[in-house]
Amino acid sequence: MSFVWRRLLGTVPSLIGVVVVTFLLSHALPGDPAAYFAGPAANATSIAQIRAKLGLDRSLPVQFLQYIVDLVHxxxxxxxxxxxxVLTDLIQRLPASIELTFFALAFAVVIAIPMGVWAATRPDSLADHFCRATVSVAAAFPTFFVGLLLVYVFYFLLGVAPEPVGRLNEILYTPPARVTGMYTVDSLISGDWQTFLASLAQLVLPAISLGLFALAPIARITRASMLQALGSDFTRTARAGGLPRSKILVTYAFRNALLPVSNVLGMVFSFLLGSNVLIEQVYGWQGIGAYAVTAVLASDYAAVQGFVLMMAVLYVLLNLLVDLLGTMIDPRVRFES
Amino acid sequence: MTGQLQIDRLSLVFRTRHGAVRALEDVSLSIERGEILGVVGESGSGKSVLAYAVIGLQDPAAEVLGGRILFGGLDMLAASEQARADVRGRELAMIFQSPRTALNPIRKVGRQIEDILRQHANVSSGELRRHAINALARVRIPDPERRYHAYPFELSGGMCQRVMIAMALACSPFLLIADEPTTGLDVTTQAVIMDLIRDLSRSARMSTLLITHDLGLAGEYCDRIAVMHAGHVVEVASVEKLLDHPAHPYTQQLLGATPTPQSTIEGLTAIPGQLPDLRHDLPACRFSARCARRVAACEERPLPWVSIGPDHLVRCQVPL
Incomplete structure (x- = not known):
């Protein structure tokens, strides 16, 4: 348990850094929020009034202190x-993005890990080259392009996918009562199978467009760490002991390969969360990505700051989670720190 | 004579990008029940390749050109992979050098022993743990109940090698292959481990194939010694004969290069030259280029086996 506290404490410096950088970055944004807020009919006096009201006329250090005080509250x-x-907005929209990212990651994991294992058991074979080529091509296309392409093919041409109108076609279905904010989970909690299936159907295309990008890093690290584990001395010992192939592959090789894989999964997850920005625009997804884009376009300081801060905190927490996962996989990690 | 293990004229090459490496040529050896046979030679002489060929774990690039390996009644080279896997760990076991990396780093050592027992021994799952702890106790690991839960990184190198031996002997095999089992361990631990291997093989009438580069070690613990050079077995004899009356010039020079408690640094001699490149055309006697006793007959094929006395064979045209 002390391990968790130590790791949590270790995140404090990075969080301080994040707070400073978000504050400075959002003030470097072009555009004048006071002018935007005052509207097109405002004159110089009313803009100045609004600037004073927002506290934007004070010096940067004072604004920063005010920002910290607000954060603490x-x-x-x-x-x-x-x-x-902003906090209300973010809490309302975050589950949509988490849900999408989670499904994208699940899609990528289910495809890429078996692919990596398969390739590692036959290095330099045709199968290996096929896997490598597939994931490279999947990663080479820009996410939003893949998103548009999938919509065109599966909704417009084939008509098998639902209309890309966001998380749920609200003309046909009512969103489930909010518990976690994730429609698939909430509809299951309320036992509403139809809504569950409908929200799942809405998730398929965006999750695939987002997840395709993650195939390459996951498949590669799985292949590389499996190759290393399969070539290691302890795999040789297991073979010398006459253990069955499945046991060697899973208990001996794969479990040892899991540590690097879980590290990469953490990185990929946070990366996908960031890539949501593009996919949410394409699919009309009401997540934090779409929110952030609108905020940046409108010079909405507070919203942008809040978004970046939340992403950073999520990233830190995610890393913590990956570390904890690591201690479960590998007993040596517990003793390192 | 039908031994526990019989290797008949085994030839093996590695197919590499830079040509075929003739790692073993015409290797014949046999081990009796309960016997400890040492295979010695410098690095690259083919000792480990031989060991891996016996247990069937040779590199994918290795190709057996001819010969037979008979273990018990089983022709190891002709047997199916399933039949070989069945023998491995149960009747034929192997321990390796660098025991720390040879154990699964993230699995408790007790569980690793159980894996072997579950596969081969007729032990109910409730009994597995007791058998694993017994196996640890047999290799004289203090406090085996506690060590059962240890991970390899929590144990010393010597302890890890004991665990390896416990794993190898868990199913009471007929033959143990020990590939440089004490390399990387300090001298005291080395003696403890070797004593352990000797005692266990004596008490269970288990045969042992000890692969080592240390002729001194082999002389102390083995019944017979086979000397290898560049993929050939050049001399086989009982320990006393080999140490006192070496017949092959290479054996003699190897003895001259082996430190003993009595020898001084000046008294040690280096063997001139180095191992020939096994990818090129090789003379009938692969030692001839390094040999002071070379005669014209050394070029003649085949290289003969010369019997010097009972149980003493040497492959040399002009033995000492």
Missing amino acids: GNLGNSLTTGQP
């Missing part, structure tokens, strides 16, 4: 575009 400011507290 859980106040991320109000969004200029939605008029709601």
